Amino acid sequence: MPILNALQDFEWVDPDVVPRPIVAFGVEMSDVGGFELEDHSHAKGQMLLVQRGALSCEVEGGLWVVPPRSAIWIPGGALHAIKVTGALEGYNAFVDPAVDARLPKTCCAVSVTPLLRELLTRAAHLPYFYEEGSANTRLVTVLLDELAAARVENLHLPMPIDPRLRSIADAMIASPANRGTLEIWARHAGLSERTLLRLIKRETGMSFGRWRQQLGVVLAVKWLAGGASIQQVTSDLGYESVPSFVTMFRKALGTSPGRYMAERHSG
Incomplete structure (x- = not known):
């Protein structure tokens, strides 16, 4: 290997x-x-x-x-x-x-x-x-x-097994700035909105909105660790402003992205 x-x-x-x-x-x-x-x-x-x-x-x-x-x-x-x-x-x-x-x-x-x-x-x-x-x-x-x-x-993103849900997950990971609605993503997978909500809850334990937010968290951590700026990450995730991204990040990990990465590189 x-x-x-x-x-x-x-x-x-x-x-x-x-x-x-x-x-x-x-x-x-x-x-x-x-x-x-x-x-x-x-x-x-x-x-x-x-x-x-x-x-x-x-x-x-x-x-x-x-x-x-x-x-x-x-x-x-x-x-x-x-x-x-x-x-x-x-x-x-x-x-x-x-x-x-x-x-x-x-x-x-x-x-x-x-x-x-x-x-x-x-x-x-x-x-x-x-x-x-x-x-x-x-x-x-x-x-x-x-x-x-x-x-x-909390650096884990549950990944669905159902191929229809996995097609949505792969598309979101490939284009995280796409802020498509639940209706758009359901149509992408050939599902009704109700079926999409039921399946993603069953396979990930999360609501559709919570899963998409967690995707943003793990991608943000990855990009910030790779040297990307907070402004760049905000844009790449499709947030309209830096404060809205920082608020999401703080709610998920308990601190701001700047402080989070500063602590990672200290000492």
Whole structure:
């Protein structure tokens, strides 16, 4: 499987065959037009921590966006695809789910504390087949404690499975500035408005309007992490003014987009 790697003399070994609780390595990718891994899975759980840039990950019915100082946790066996559109730096860790029952059972984006980041940095410098016991065992134990306690973030967009709804979702993602009405989108999929409302609630747990707002949130986080200005994001999402976009963002994530990104790049 292709990987993103920052370590010199790095030799890829399938982490599923390494008999250690954690296999970690550094991740670095220059801005060369993007990178994409198609659907694949691992027996071990996977955590991708982002320090610079952003990535998106689609996992069996959901889309996650991961900005700096966040990570995505993907349970073992989950089919997932990863997409990077610009430069990226961070860490990748594969975790044996048998070593800690507290690990999340479903995919989620989590906030990364300074301690969790430093522990991953140390783990990434261990050899694949590091000697177990002593300091290495204590390091891995604390790393697992921090991962299990990590705070889940609202960076998830449920993705519908119904092909008619998926055609709407794909069109909205491709053209998020399109502020078409419910009637227009229902006609796009060959559905009545009532059927569209019923199906999207059943498949995503959200109303049509709430789903579209969450789409705006995850795209905004992705673009801001990639260096876009608030004015550009406002325009690309089809909002009439910056204040209206900022209000939506603040309601969803509890802070303004400017403060949100400043905190991501601090320290």
